[in-house]
Amino acid sequence: MTVVRVMELVGESKRDWNEAIAHAVKEASAAVPNVTGVEVVNFTASVMNGQIVDYKANVKVAYVEDSR
Numbered sequence: 001m002t003v004v005r006v007m008e009l010v011g012e013s014k015r016d017w018n019e020a021i022a023h024a025v026k027e028a029s030a031a032v033p034n035v036t037g038v039e040v041v042n043f044t045a046s047v048m049n050g051q052i053v054d055y056k057a058n059v060k061v062a063y064v065e066d067s068r
Contacts, residue, residue, distance in 0.1 A: 003065040013055045020057040034064040
């Protein structure tokens with residue numbers, strides 16, 4: 001039987017939201033094997049002096065659990 005698990009993460013970037021998502025997926029892939037998908041739940045940003053300084057993406061990363 002295949003079991004798919006989901007972990008929730010926040011990715012961060014100084015550049016843009018796409019990079020924030022990519023950072024979260026990269027971290028998830030380093031922690032668990034077999035990442036199969038990502039769902040973006042929310043976008044946020046930190047603002048300083050009227051400028052965005054940090055992009056954040058809340059994501060759910062799905063991965064297949066090894067059933068050995």
